[in-house]
Structure formats: structure tokens, C-alpha cells
Amino acid sequence: MSGRYELRFSGAGGQGLILAGVIMAEAASIYDGKQAVQSQSYGPEARGGASKSEVVISEGPIDYPKATVVDALLALTQEACDKYSHDLKEGGVLLIDSDLVTKAPAGNYNVVSFPIINTAKNEVGREIVANIVALGAMVALTGVVSKESAEKAVLARVPEAFVDLNKKAFQMGYEKAMAAKK
């Protein structure tokens, strides 16, 4: 399915994965001048339950708004990893939280893992920014949007008081992923 780059952000409801997908799509669509569509799937629970947010990025018009063959998958829980990794393409990027996803799916994937939620909680200082840590890491691993565009998109979504916190979260995720990749 040529010309499409497909990302899926998955985890539990309440982890901010839909927002992470929206920011990725805004980085591509608004700041990088590409086409992007973001969609989501979640359960009826306000918290918990498997949740996913998908982003399709392309140079041209996008018909089918959902993922067909996933290029890059983020999984923040074991449940989401089990449920949503079946259509990850061979050699595709799989970013997992090393504390929460202990069993990576069998297959030829480019697996990158680091303690994403723990990084947010203990190194950035707030667990709530785990989605932005993960977003920074996905930007580093996929290169599908520029780092500058992604950072602009993050800051455009964040209230004034939390700009520094989110900047730090994004940067930390970016760096950790670059280090983990090596």
C-alpha cells in the first residue's frame, strides 16, 4: 500500500494515546505540509481497556483512514501489544515500555524498548506526560515527521504552564529512543 506511512499508538484508555496520535498527525499535516488522517478506537471505559490511535501520513490523498499494514507501533501495555501487533509489517518499528510489556510478539520487528512511563514519572517528573515521552521516541524512531515540526505541534497543544514540562518530556523520549536504537 505504497505512499502511506502508518503509525499506531496503543495502550490503555487514559494514557493520552489519542492525543499523541493527534499531535503526530498535526506535525505532518500542519507543519510538514503532508497529508495526514488520525482515527481512534477505544472501549466504553473512561480508564483502562485497550485503546489505540492511528495515524496515516502520505504525500497524496488518503482514502482508507485506518491502518492497513502498520509501519510503526507503540505499545504501552501488554494487552495492547498482544491485541494490536498482528498487522505490524515485517521489519516495522515496535516501541514498547520495557516495564509493562515483558513479552514482545514473535516476528521480525525492529523492537526498541525503554521504561517509557517510568521515564515520565521519575525523570521528567510527571507520569501524565508519558504520552509525550512516547511521542518523542516515535518521532526519533520513524523520522516520518521532522523533530522541529513535532515539537511545534506538541507546544501548540499544551497550556502555557506546562510548556517546559512537555518540552522536557518530548526531548527525553527522543533521546532515550535514539540511545536505545543503537
Next chain:
Amino acid sequence: MAKKVAFMQGNEAAAQGALYAGCKFFAGYPITPSTEVAEVMSGELPKVGGKFIQMEDEIGAMAAVIGAALTGKKVLTATSGPGLSLKQESIGYACITEVPCVIINVMRGGPSTGMPTGPSQSDVMCAKWGTHGDHPAICLVPASVQELFEETVRAFNLAEKYRTPVMVMPDEIVGHMRERIVFPEPGELEVINRTQPTVPPEQYKPYDTQFGDVPPLAAFGSGYRFHVTGLNKMADGFPTTKAAIVQAEEERQVRKVEANRADIMKWEEYLVDDAEVVVVAFGSTSRSARFAVNEARKQGIKAGLFRLITFWPFPEERLLEISKKVKAFITPEMNLGMCTGVVKGCIEGNAPVHGIFRVDGEPINPNEILSKMKEVK
């Protein structure tokens, strides 16, 4: 001047479309997956001198928009699933009293509570037959964020032009997906307002057919007084059981839409001219279908897409024409065969119709459509 561009969700775009059309009143009761329409209206209406009311339930919300419409305002409500069922009695009331109003129904699984967060296309029959009795039905089924904006504007136009309720029915995927939208400038899209009476108040009758099938509608509070009832009525709005009047009035109400099908119907044909297999689809499913058609063409299959933009009135005549030269139709839909049945009903057996039905909360994947094309070509 550069146009205003945004990356926006479908439901938000629907609300923006309503505001563009001049909507000044929203009453609703929040329900997934339509709540964002209410959220935007609650923030924006006060800024343009409008009113937003969260009612005690969907029944109250539908009643409130009918009342507000009679004061001359353009009105909107939004709902999903069981909320649409609750509104049905009052939708019938709006049909017989001929009150313009727009209902956005973002389709989720059903019946009853069903799957609140899952996508579906299973309300399209409810748009026509949900309320009892013979009545006109207009239902629009947009497939993108941009189109949801534009079709919401058109829904207001059709409601005002024909004095009747109009439904806009995006599926959950279209309602919740985000993509780029280019906002039309004011004046770029047509905006229609209802016809006002030209006679003085003492001569005014709300259903006076000397002015045509769509009589002018006066605004309460503007000096015009008239009777509004859910009973079959005469030209002055008061009830009647006179057979000839009841028959003529019911026929006129339906004729408002049926005689103007060409004005209301809208569809898109993509690579249909030489197609042997034509997919008939709407909403997000039509996006899967377009993807599948493009893949099929690369593989040498002559496939095309007939994309419905209005579901009601249904473009029967055009599909009948197409049916005379194709080998098969494929009808993918997130229900158990609603559109499929309507297609079968209008093509006089000229070609087989192969449905692809999903009600499991998952979208129909382009590969499912492509496989079916290979099977039937």
C-alpha cells in the same frame, strides 16, 4: 487572502458547518460518539448571539429545537444510537408540522445501547422509517471532515427550503477522525433561509398551498399567530379529519421531497463508466472502497465506485441505468444489509448484488472489498 485551514475532527467540522449556515440554537443531550458537536456548539453559540441548552434527555432536546425553529431560528440537535430512537416521535411531529430542523446522528452500533464507541452504519433505515407514518425523508452521509462541514451547511439549506427535518449521518469513523479542512469563506457556499410570508398577519395561514408545496413559515414573536398540532391539519394549522384534505396534505408533505429528488440527491461516480464491478458505498466505507478500486485497477480488474452522498432520497434511477451494463455490484456496509436491500430493490435484477457486512465494531478493510471483487468479476 489565504484561506483558513485546520486539522480538525469530523464532529467539530459539523458544528462549524452549522454555524456557517447560520444556526442559532442547539438543544441536545450528550452521547458518544456525537458529543463533540454539542461541545463546540456550547462554546460557539453564545459568541454569535445564539443559545445552547443541554436538556434532560433526547426527547426534550428534539422538542426544544422544534420550538426554537418556530421562532424563526435555524436549529440543530446531535445524537447517536438510542438517542435517535428517543427523538423519533418528535421527528415525526416536525415532519407533519413542517418545521425545518437538522439532526446530526453519528452512527454507532445498535440496537439499544449496543457498542457505544464502535463505528456503524446501521441507522440509515431509521432515517426514513424510524418515525411512524408516511413522511418525507432526507438523509446525508458524508465521508470526510471537509464534506461533513459542507453537507451540514447543505442540510440546513434543504431543511429551510423544504420545511422539513434533515438528518446528517456520519458514521463514528467520519465523526471522530481528524484531517485537514479548508474553511469556505462567508458567501462561498450557498446559504438558504426560509421563505417569509408576504401577506399581513390576519391573512396568514401556515400551510397555505396557494404559495406552492412549501408555504412560507412565519416566526412566532413577529406578529404572526398560528396553530401547530401533530394532528392532520388544514391550511390554517387547525386539526381536520376531512378525508380529501388529509389525503392531499400527506401527499404534499411527501411530494416536497419526492418531486425535488434531483435537487436533493447527490452522489459521486469514480471510474464507473467502463466498470464491470461497481461498489456502492457511503461514509467511511466508501473510503475503503476507493482504496480497493484503485488496487483492483492496478491488477487489471475494471472496478468502479458509486459513492452515495445522500442516502435518502436514494438515487434509484441512476443505479438502474448503471445496472444494465455491469457484471456485479458489491455493497460493503457496517450493518447487515440495509443499503444492499435498497440497491436490490431498484436495479430490477439486472446484476447480482454482493454484500459485505460487518457489525463487530471494526471497519471494512479495503482487502475484504478487493477479495470480493476478485471473486465476482
